Amino acid sequence: MCENCCNSDLTLMADVFSDMQKNGDNLITVLQKAQDIYGYLPTDVLYEIAAKTGNSPAKVMGVATFYTQFRLKKVGKYLILLCKGTACHVNGADSIEKAICEELGISDGDTTDDGLFSLKTVACLGCCSLSPVMMINEETYGSLTPSKTVEILREIKGREAK
Amino acid sequence: MRIVIGEGSCGIAAGAGKVHTALTEALRGTDASIGIAGCIGMCFLEPVVDIYDGKTLLKRLVKVSADDAGAIAKAVKNNDLSAVSYLEISEEDSVFLKKQTRIALRRCGLIDPESIDSYLEDGGYNALKKVLSGMSPEDVIEEIKTSGLAGRGGAGFPTWFKWNAARKSEGEEKYLICNADEGDPGAFMDRAVIESDPHALIEGMLIAAYAIGASKAFVYVRAEYPLAIIRLQKAINEATERGLLGDSILGTDFTCRLKIKAGAGAFVCGEETALIESLEGKRGMPRLKPPFPAEKGYENKPSNINNVETFANVSWIIENGGEAFSAMGTENSKGTKVFALTGKIKRGGLVEIPMGLTLREVIYDIGGGIRDNKEFKAVQLGGPSGGCIPKELLDTVIDYKALSATGAIMGSGGMVVMDEGTCMVNMARFFLDFTTKESCGKCVHCRIGTKRMFESLTRITEGNGKEGDIELLTELCEGIRSGALCGLGQTAPNPVLTTIKYFRNEYEAHIKEKKCPAGECAALRQFVIDPEKCKGCTLCSKKCPVGAISGSVKEAHIIDTSKCIKCGQCKEVCRFGAVEIR
Ligand SMILES: Cc1cc2nc3c(=O)[nH]c(=O)nc-3n(C[C@H](O)[C@H](O)[C@H](O)COP(=O)(O)O)c2cc1C
Ligand code: FES
Numbered sequence: 001m002c003e004n005c006c007n008s009d010l011t012l013m014a015d016v017f018s019d020m021q022k023n024g025d026n027l028i029t030v031l032q033k034a035q036d037i038y039g040y041l042p043t044d045v046l047y048e049i050a051a052k053t054g055n056s057p058a059k060v061m062g063v064a065t066f067y068t069q070f071r072l073k074k075v076g077k078y079l080i081l082l083c084k085g086t087a088c089h090v091n092g093a094d095s096i097e098k099a100i101c102e103e104l105g106i107s108d109g110d111t112t113d114d115g116l117f118s119l120k121t122v123a124c125l126g127c128c129s130l131s132p133v134m135m136i137n138e139e140t141y142g143s144l145t146p147s148k149t150v151e152i153l154r155e156i157k158g159r160e161a162k
Numbered sequence: 163m164r165i166v167i168g169e170g171s172c173g174i175a176a177g178a179g180k181v182h183t184a185l186t187e188a189l190r191g192t193d194a195s196i197g198i199a200g201c202i203g204m205c206f207l208e209p210v211v212d213i214y215d216g217k218t219l220l221k222r223l224v225k226v227s228a229d230d231a232g233a234i235a236k237a238v239k240n241n242d243l244s245a246v247s248y249l250e251i252s253e254e255d256s257v258f259l260k261k262q263t264r265i266a267l268r269r270c271g272l273i274d275p276e277s278i279d280s281y282l283e284d285g286g287y288n289a290l291k292k293v294l295s296g297m298s299p300e301d302v303i304e305e306i307k308t309s310g311l312a313g314r315g316g317a318g319f320p321t322w323f324k325w326n327a328a329r330k331s332e333g334e335e336k337y338l339i340c341n342a343d344e345g346d347p348g349a350f351m352d353r354a355v356i357e358s359d360p361h362a363l364i365e366g367m368l369i370a371a372y373a374i375g376a377s378k379a380f381v382y383v384r385a386e387y388p389l390a391i392i393r394l395q396k397a398i399n400e401a402t403e404r405g406l407l408g409d410s411i412l413g414t415d416f417t418c419r420l421k422i423k424a425g426a427g428a429f430v431c432g433e434e435t436a437l438i439e440s441l442e443g444k445r446g447m448p449r450l451k452p453p454f455p456a457e458k459g460y461e462n463k464p465s466n467i468n469n470v471e472t473f474a475n476v477s478w479i480i481e482n483g484g485e486a487f488s489a490m491g492t493e494n495s496k497g498t499k500v501f502a503l504t505g506k507i508k509r510g511g512l513v514e515i516p517m518g519l520t521l522r523e524v525i526y527d528i529g530g531g532i533r534d535n536k537e538f539k540a541v542q543l544g545g546p547s548g549g550c551i552p553k554e555l556l557d558t559v560i561d562y563k564a565l566s567a568t569g570a571i572m573g574s575g576g577m578v579v580m581d582e583g584t585c586m587v588n589m590a591r592f593f594l595d596f597t598t599k600e601s602c603g604k605c606v607h608c609r610i611g612t613k614r615m616f617e618s619l620t621r622i623t624e625g626n627g628k629e630g631d632i633e634l635l636t637e638l639c640e641g642i643r644s645g646a647l648c649g650l651g652q653t654a655p656n657p658v659l660t661t662i663k664y665f666r667n668e669y670e671a672h673i674k675e676k677k678c679p680a681g682e683c684a685a686l687r688q689f690v691i692d693p694e695k696c697k698g699c700t701l702c703s704k705k706c707p708v709g710a711i712s713g714s715v716k717e718a719h720i721i722d723t724s725k726c727i728k729c730g731q732c733k734e735v736c737r738f739g740a741v742e743i744r
Binding site: 026027029062069085086087089095098122124126127128129131 | 174205208344345346347350385386424425426427429442446502510542545576578589592729730731
C-alpha cells in the first residue's frame with residue numbers, strides 16, 4: 001500500500017470513535033486524537049477514519065495534508081521544532097537551521113537514519129523575545145547561536161549513546 | 163510574604179519552572195506562599211519573580227535563575243529584602259511598564275491565571291453582572307459603539323457594527339467565535355492574554371454572546387499554544403462550576419456554552435471564513451464574501467467572529483463606560499493597542515499603549531532603542547500582510563489611517579524591529595516564502611502569483627537579479643492584490659511593495675551591483691580579514707571547513723575568496739572582530 005505499510009493496532013481508535021459519536025467531534029479533532037495515539041497518521045488508520053466518519057479517503061487525506069500539524073511519517077525520538085518566524089528570522093534562524101542540518105545530515109522534514117532526530121521548521125513558537133528559538137520535545141531553547149545549537153545536539157547524542 | 167513567579171510560555175522557556183521548583187524547595191518550612199502569575203510582558207527580563215506583602219508589591223526581581231533561590235529564601239526568612247537588591251529591576255527597565263496604559267493586559271502578570279478566585283477578587287465578572295442585571299443587548303451594543311472599539315485582529319472593523327449585524331440577522335441559532343489563531347509569526351499578544359488572564363476573554367465573550375443572542379461559542383486556538391489551551395480549559399471549567407458559564411448564567415435565562423477548538427496549523431485559518439471551514443472540520447479554505455459570517459457563518463448560521471484582544475477590552479468598557487475608552491486615542495482610532503515588540507530591540511515584550519503615540523515613542527522610549535548600539539533601519543508591522551516602515555517615518559502616529567497611509571497596516575500587533583544588518587530584499591523574500599507555503603491554493607492569483615514573486619525575490623538575493631525585476635514584481639503585486647480571493651492573497655504584496663517603496667536602493671544594489679548592502683545575503687557577501695585587527699591566533703583557519711584561510715601564527719590571515727563558501731564560521735569564532743563582511 002505504501003512505505004508506511006503498517007499494521008497499526010486499529011483497536012486503539014475505539015474510544016476516539018465512540019467520543020466522536022457522543023460529542024460530534026469533527027474530522028480534524030479525530031485526526032488530532034489519532035496522531036496523539038500513534039505519534040503520526042499511518043495510512044491504514046487514515047483509511048479506517050475515512051470508513052468510520054463516512055468520508056472518502058481522498059477527503060481525509062486532503063484534510064490531513066492541509067494542516068502542518070499532521071504528520072504522515074514516523075518522527076524521531078527527538079523532534080526539533082525550529083522557529084523561523086519573523087523575530088527569529090531577523091535574529092539569525094537561518095544560521096541555526098544550517099548548523100542543525102550540517103550536524104545531523106538531514107534537512108527540514110527529515111528524520112536521521114538512526115531514528116533519533118527529526119527536524120521541522122515552524123512559524124513562531126511564541127517566545128519571540130528569546131529568538132532564535134527551537135523546541136526539542138517539550139523543552140524550549142532560546143537565544144541560540146550555531147555553536148550553542150550544535151552543543152545541545154551533541155549533548156543529547158552523548159546521552160543517547162550511553 | 164507571597165512569592166509570585168511569572169509563568170507564561172516565555173517565562174517557562176526562560177527557566178521559570180526551574181526557579182519555581184528551586185524556590186519551593188528553598189522556602190520549605192517558612193510561612194511564605196508561592197504562587198504563579200501569567201506574563202507581565204517584560205520578556206527581556208524573564209524569569210520575573212514578584213515578592214508581595216498582601217497586595218503590596220515589595221520587590222520585583224528579574225532574570226532570576228534557580229541558583230538565586232537560596233538567596234531569595236534567606237532574604238524572605240530574615241525579612242530583609244535588601245539582600246536581593248542585586249536582582250531587582252533597574253530604574254531604566256521599569257520605564258518599560260510605566261509608560262504603558264494597560265486595558266486589555268490590565269491583569270496580565272498580576273493575577274493567578276489558574277484561579278477564578280484571583281480574577282473575582284480583582285473585580286472580575288462585575289461587568290457581566292452589570293450587563294445581566296439591567297442592560298438590554300441593545301444597550302450593550304450602544305456602549306460598545308460609544309467606545310469606538312474596533313477589531314484588533316487586523317482589519318480594524320467597528321465591533322459594534324458586527325455585533326449589531328449578527329443580532330439583527332435572522333435565525334434562532336447564532337454562534338460567537340473567538341479568533342485565537344494568531345498567525346502572524348512574531349506576534350504573541352493573544353497567547354499572553356489567554357495564558358495570563360483567561361477569564362477576561364471568557365467574560366468579554368459572554369457579554370458579546372448576550373449582545374448578539376448566541377448561546378454557543380467557540381474559541382479557535384492555535385495548535386502551537388498548548389499552555390493557553392490548558393489554562394483556558396481550566397478557566398472554562400471553573401466558570402461553569404460557579405454558574406458564570408453554561409445554563410442560566412447568574413440565575414438569569416441567559417445561557418451560553420463555550421468550547422475550545424484547537425487549530426491544526428494553517429495561517430489562512432486566521433481569515434474568518436477559512437476559520438469557519440476549519441471549525442467544521444474541513445480544509446481551511448476561505449469562502450467568497452458576501453454572504454458575510456453575520457448572515458451565514460458556522461454551519462451556515464449567523465455568526466460573529468472577534469479577536470482575543472477585542473474581547474479582552476469589552477468588560478473594561480462595560481465597567482468604565484464607552485466614553486472612558488474613547489477618551490483615549492485619536493480621531494479615528496480609539497482606546498489602546500497591544501503590540502509584541504521584538505527583533506533587534508533592547509527591551510522586547512508586550513507593550514500596550516493608547517492609540518496616537520508615535521512609533522518612535524514605542525521603539526525608543528518604551529523599547530529602549532536598538533540593541534548593540536546599531537542603527538535603526540525599519541520596523542515591520544502586521545506580519546505577512548503588513549509592511550516595513552523606514553526611519554524617516556518613525557514619527558508616524560499609531561492609528562489605523564496613518565499606518566495604512568505608509569503602506570503598512572496596524573495589523574494584529576506584531577512589531578518587529580530591524581537594524582542595519584537586516585537585508586530588506588531578503589525580508590520581503592522571507593514573507594513571500596511564508597505566504598507561498600501558506601496559500602491555500604484555492605485561487606490562482608494567490609497560489610501562483612506568490613510563488614512567482616518568491617522566485618524573483620530568491621533570484622535577486624542570490625545575485626541573479628535582472629534589469630526589470632523591480633517592475634515585474636510591482637506588476638505581480640498589483641495583479642495579486644486585485645485578483646486574490648481572500649485577505650491572505652490581497653495583502654501578500656504589502657511586504658514587497660513597502661520594501662520597494664522605501665528601500666529601492668537595496669533592490670538596485672542587489673540587481674545591478676550584485677551587492678547586499680546589509681551583508682545578509684550569503685551569495686553576495688565577501689568575507690575579508692582586517693589585517694589591523696587580526697592577531698594571528700589561527701582560530702579561523704583551523705575552523706574553516708574548506709581550508710580557505712591562510713597565514714602564520716601572530717600574522718594577519720587572509721581568506722581566499724575563490725575557495726570561501728561563505729559559511730561565516732570564521733566570523734563567529736574570531737575574538738577580535740577582525741572578520742568583516744563586505
Ligand atoms: C490571512 C489572514 C489571517 C488572519 N489572521 C488572523 C489572526 O491570526 N487573528 C485574528 O484575530 N484575525 C486574523 N485575521 C482577521 C480575521 O479575518 C477577522 O477579521 C478578525 O478575526 C475579526 O476580529 P476583529 O474584528 O475583532 O478584529 C486574518 C485575516 C487574514 C486575511
Ligand atoms: S518568531 Fe520565533 S518564537 Fe516568535
